[in-house]
Amino acid sequence: MVNFNGQLHSKDSTFLNQDNRGLQYGDALFETLRVVNGKVFFWEEHYFRLMSSMRILRMEIPMEFTMEFLEAEIKKTVDANNLKDSGARVKLLITRQPSGFYIPTVNEIDFIIKVESLPDMFYVLSDKSCEVELFKDFYANPDMLSNLKTTNKILNVVAGVYAQENGYHNCLLLNNKKQVIETINGNLFLVKGTTIKTPPLHDGCLDGIVRKKLIELINGLEEFELIQESISPFELQKADELFSTNAISGIIPITKYRKKEFQVKVSKDLIGKLNARARLA
Known part of the structure; x- marks a missing residue:
């Protein structure tokens, strides 16, 4: 119905x-x-x-x-x-x-x-591989309209077709300043040591709900420092871990970008905390 x-x-x-x-x-x-x-x-x-x-x-x-x-x-x-x-x-x-x-x-x-x-009652971390690539055919504008969840998602759709045609599971989207802002279907987080970075809203990423909740959650943890800062494509292969977030899947680990394979350690730690936060919300 x-x-x-x-x-x-x-x-x-x-x-x-x-x-x-x-x-x-x-x-x-x-x-x-x-x-x-x-x-x-x-x-x-x-x-x-x-x-x-x-x-x-x-x-x-x-x-x-x-x-x-x-x-x-x-x-x-x-x-x-x-x-x-x-x-x-x-x-x-x-x-x-x-x-x-x-x-x-x-x-x-x-x-x-x-x-x-x-299929699942709560957020479950997928154990499937998720290889990504930069999508560079078209770019997002770093403005407030890009923060909104509108039905103007042709950039995401074309990036999805590109991923299918080239054997990738997802793509990383760029703004017109060539900064990485998100994946096709979620906000992006990058882990390097004890620092977790996510693009700021003024770079043009979606103002995601789980993004917001994870920022609050990570800011309350002593072992990590959360930074909202632009992400350059050159940083991706230096990262320990990459993951994306959305309201349906929670946290989606990215396992490979080009020749770099990533850990899933922080994602596993955060998924349980996110479920706990969801039950209390």
């Missing part, structure tokens, strides 16, 4: 048309959420990021769009898909209502909630 503006529809039904602005112009935002046993991981952070993003894009936020209202709609959709007692991947999509061309004539929104099952 899919939730469109509070009404449940079967997954094979048609409730959007060719005038949808997300389709026409990429005029949409989304949040991807992990829900376990009816609990939305880091819901408060997701909610406030969504509200902030809607304001930046000058979308009109409905009066009923409280944290409680949207959480109830998410849980209603999870329940309708018989996933109340298991793990679920939830996508909450916000689109400006059909009107106008590049200039919309209204700023009211529609929302869509879709749900899929997840």
